[in-house]
Amino acid sequence: EPYEDKEALLDFIRNIHHSRSLNWDTNFPVCFLWTGVTCNSDNTRVVALRLPGMGLRGSIPSNTLSRLSSLQILSLRSNGISGDFPQDFSNLRNLTSLYLQSNKFTGSLPSDFSVWNSLTVLDLSGNRFNGSIPPSISSLNHLTSLNLSNNSLTGEIPDINIPSLQQINLTNNHLTGILPNSLMRYPSSAFSGNELSSQIAIPPATSAETPIPQPARKPRGKLTEPAILGIVLGGCVVSFAAIALLMICSYSRGKNDGGLPTTKTRLKKKKKKDIGGGDGKSNKLVFFEGCRLAFDLEDLLRASAEVLGKGSYGTTYKAALEDATTTVVVKRLKEVGVGKKEFEGQMEVVGGIKHENVCPLRAYYYSKDEKLMVYDFYDRGSVSVLLHGRRGEGRTALDWETRMRIAIGAARGIFYIHSTRQSAAKQLVHGNIKASNVFLNSDNYGSINDVGLATLITPTPAPAPNRSASSGYRAPEVTDPRKATPAADVYSFGVLLLELLTGKSPTNSSSGGVRWVNSVVREEWTAEVFDVELLRYPNIEEEMVEMLQIGMNCVVRMPEQRPKMVDVVKMVEGIRRAGGEGRGFGSDSGVEVAMSTPTPPGSDRVGSSSSAIQ
Numbered sequence: 001e002p003y004e005d006k007e008a009l010l011d012f013i014r015n016i017h018h019s020r021s022l023n024w025d026t027n028f029p030v031c032f033l034w035t036g037v038t039c040n041s042d043n044t045r046v047v048a049l050r051l052p053g054m055g056l057r058g059s060i061p062s063n064t065l066s067r068l069s070s071l072q073i074l075s076l077r078s079n080g081i082s083g084d085f086p087q088d089f090s091n092l093r094n095l096t097s098l099y100l101q102s103n104k105f106t107g108s109l110p111s112d113f114s115v116w117n118s119l120t121v122l123d124l125s126g127n128r129f130n131g132s133i134p135p136s137i138s139s140l141n142h143l144t145s146l147n148l149s150n151n152s153l154t155g156e157i158p159d160i161n162i163p164s165l166q167q168i169n170l171t172n173n174h175l176t177g178i179l180p181n182s183l184m185r186y187p188s189s190a191f192s193g194n195e196l197s198s199q200i201a202i203p204p205a206t207s208a209e210t211p212i213p214q215p216a217r218k219p220r221g222k223l224t225e226p227a228i229l230g231i232v233l234g235g236c237v238v239s240f241a242a243i244a245l246l247m248i249c250s251y252s253r254g255k256n257d258g259g260l261p262t263t264k265t266r267l268k269k270k271k272k273k274d275i276g277g278g279d280g281k282s283n284k285l286v287f288f289e290g291c292r293l294a295f296d297l298e299d300l301l302r303a304s305a306e307v308l309g310k311g312s313y314g315t316t317y318k319a320a321l322e323d324a325t326t327t328v329v330v331k332r333l334k335e336v337g338v339g340k341k342e343f344e345g346q347m348e349v350v351g352g353i354k355h356e357n358v359c360p361l362r363a364y365y366y367s368k369d370e371k372l373m374v375y376d377f378y379d380r381g382s383v384s385v386l387l388h389g390r391r392g393e394g395r396t397a398l399d400w401e402t403r404m405r406i407a408i409g410a411a412r413g414i415f416y417i418h419s420t421r422q423s424a425a426k427q428l429v430h431g432n433i434k435a436s437n438v439f440l441n442s443d444n445y446g447s448i449n450d451v452g453l454a455t456l457i458t459p460t461p462a463p464a465p466n467r468s469a470s471s472g473y474r475a476p477e478v479t480d481p482r483k484a485t486p487a488a489d490v491y492s493f494g495v496l497l498l499e500l501l502t503g504k505s506p507t508n509s510s511s512g513g514v515r516w517v518n519s520v521v522r523e524e525w526t527a528e529v530f531d532v533e534l535l536r537y538p539n540i541e542e543e544m545v546e547m548l549q550i551g552m553n554c555v556v557r558m559p560e561q562r563p564k565m566v567d568v569v570k571m572v573e574g575i576r577r578a579g580g581e582g583r584g585f586g587s588d589s590g591v592e593v594a595m596s597t598p599t600p601p602g603s604d605r606v607g608s609s610s611s612a613i614q
């Protein structure tokens, strides 16, 4: 814990009015749970404080934030803070980014800027600062962005000769005189709205900031491969899925149904040789309780099937029956690295899970040569498809509400999985959390698929473009996915959150996605980091910033420093609560829901520390 910084933060918040509630509870770990606070890697110091739009009012109490001497990023933008620029901020010598824009600061700018010689971004726009621009500002020789627009600054513009400075905006002040030579290289619109002598022609622009280029979005081709495979393999696949299902169902139903017509028996014999490996008699499709698959062999004979995709664990098929109401997904596993007993034991645990945020496993099949799993078909596709499918082609954007529900549902589902026992001695872990394994349940909340597979299967490289499909989500300490830990799932969930926020898939560039977010967050180019599709929704910025912080907490490098899933659920549910606008999410009690769900057969619940934090 950063004890001294914690005291400084408490002194600050107790002495300033804030209309939005903050979860700065002294019992919560500052570095993991406190809204807006980011710590260094060993959690001894606070390095960033971001409280945009928290309804802060009045002046900043002296000798509070100035004690955060390791602070690098300070954002208090979009509040109603008044009073002078805090003199004691001169103690914040490590500041790299200072965002105080859109407040009600008055008085003159600090006279000696040289104390912040690490500063790269300075935004004091949209306040009521007056007086002149201090020449000492030109000593900030790391500055890349300076925005003093929309204040009441007077006097001449000093010589600001900073080679690193890329953006400058001094518009809408009362500056006079002529523009110094050192600033001639910037667009004249950067100085409009002043009373400068007519040495330069000033176009009537309102914002003069050089637009930050949007990161190029690569076309996402995730759907094309299954489509192509579907076409290429169509013929044989249709027969495979239909025949496989036919055959396995005939095993399971043959006895009950009192025999099969001749034609089907012939098929049965054929498949027995093909996939049963001669031991077909003892193998059958095992349906789980609650499975209402209303198909029979006739239907299956006519079923059309297509490849949905090839993953690291095998090939996934969609099998649609002719009645147009029954569609199932069959996953054909390869390289199962465990024996029949262990496989069946695991399937019983997974099949026993009944939770609204975990996709149900309907049935499985095991023989020496063939291992199949049967799931419901989700016709809207995975979260990966919803997020990245058909970008730029008039697709329906995935709205913020749904992204929040995906995050909350996925968190609850993972927490439930972690609360289930794989065996008497072992907690169940997912091991392969990623957007293509999350679907929407009937309430549009996230639901986790592929439970229990990672630990069973010897991973083999999936075909491109899926080759690195899991690696962008994989925690750095995981070398063998079969040995994933709960903390590794937390990491992968963090990547999923960042993906929901940025609209960017981590799958194409190994951990590049996260590194990208990290670098952008450091600069707090907020509008840049978030998915452009989200910019159209009003009043969600604070929620996005909060989700971003949770994501960042989950992807810290050291596994023991990541929050536990029980806390993640509360944090994600708390995003909306923090907004305090009465727009909650149902019971908003995923933890409690999970805890009170009946124990799945064959699995004991692991105790949880959920009561520790309320």
Ligand SMILES: Nc1ncnc2c1ncn2[C@@H]1O[C@H](COP(=O)(O)OP(=O)(O)OP(=O)(O)O)[C@@H](O)[C@H]1O
Pocket: 308, 309, 310, 311, 312, 313, 314, 315, 316, 329, 375, 376, 377, 378, 379, 381, 382, 432, 436, 437, 449, 450, 466, 469, 470
């Ligand atoms: N029940 C389902 N309903 C609809 N689509 C599904 C279902 N199960 C899987 N898919 C989709 O089929 C495709 C292939 O899935 P599969 O699980 O084989 O590979 P993956 O998720 O890409 O990788 P991995 O094998 O590592 O999980 C994915 O796009 C996935 O989202």
